[in-house]
Amino acid sequence: MKRLAGIVAVVAGIAALAIVGIAPPAALVLSAVCAVGGFYALAGLAEIESRPAVVLTPALFAVLVLFLWEVLTRGFAIPMILLPSPGIIGAAFWQMLPELLQDVRQTVLYAAIPGFLIGTSLGLLAGALVDRSPFLQQGLLPLSNFASVIPIVGVAPIMIMWFGFGGESKAAVVILITFFPAFVNMVAGLGQASRIERDLMTSYAATYWQTMRKLRLPAALPFLFAALKINASLSLIGAIVAEFFGTPVHGIGFRISAEIGHLALDHVWAAILIAALVGSISYALLAAAERSVTFWHPSQLSGRTRPRP
16 A cells, blocks of 8 residues: 555646646645655665666666656756756757767767777786786885875876877776776786685695686676776766867767757767766666676675565
8 A cells, every 4th residue: 555655646746747837836736745655655765675676676766766866856947057958958868869879889989988998908917917027016005095096187288288189098097997996906816816815726726827717806896897887987078077178079978068058958968878877888888797696695695685574
């Protein structure tokens, strides 16, 4: 009954939204009722330990947030220059879709992916190479902490001066910001194998590289996938920010910068939406690969839901 009441509240709110010209007090009351009812229903749904519930809960939560956003922006007549409604953003997204796909192609294929592959590979390789050198570990780990706080907006203009306005400068920014997360996670992952486990491999007369391949690298896989997921997001963000400082006529960063200059906030939000979709898809693909590769790891086993008897 509790979940049914929440669902009824959400349905009633959706029906009320169809009424044109909602007064601000009515919008406030409507949003409050729908928020309470919707969150109450989702709280009950989240308690169900089943695969459909795990999938539906975040999806319905997103629908509820978008609905409240629509109600508040329409009900209070918020100017589009401040915050467009989801409906307006969706219409702009559909209208600009061909241009946005060209922007994604420019940003992802010529900056984010090359920078991600090179920066992550170099970071993982460096982490593996310094494993046998405590001196290099002690020197590079503090440097990685220092590099992690370097602002992208300060580095991007320098890379453009060095490599020009093409994709090379954007890829260079991505390489710089993805190297150290991969390096730190590689070093931390290789240290996950306990001393007892390594001594056991030594007692079997295993060489350093045999121990690395059969024990330490498998134990480091969760850290490696964490680095991949972090860098997937950082590479897209770095490429977009780098495009603010000079780029060809296509690119997500170029689109955001150009539309901001025209005060077309619906187009800006459409570009933000396509960037969020690309980032979410890349993260989901890496998470799925992690589940399939590290299915044996306790972190994956403990995260599985079991239906109630």
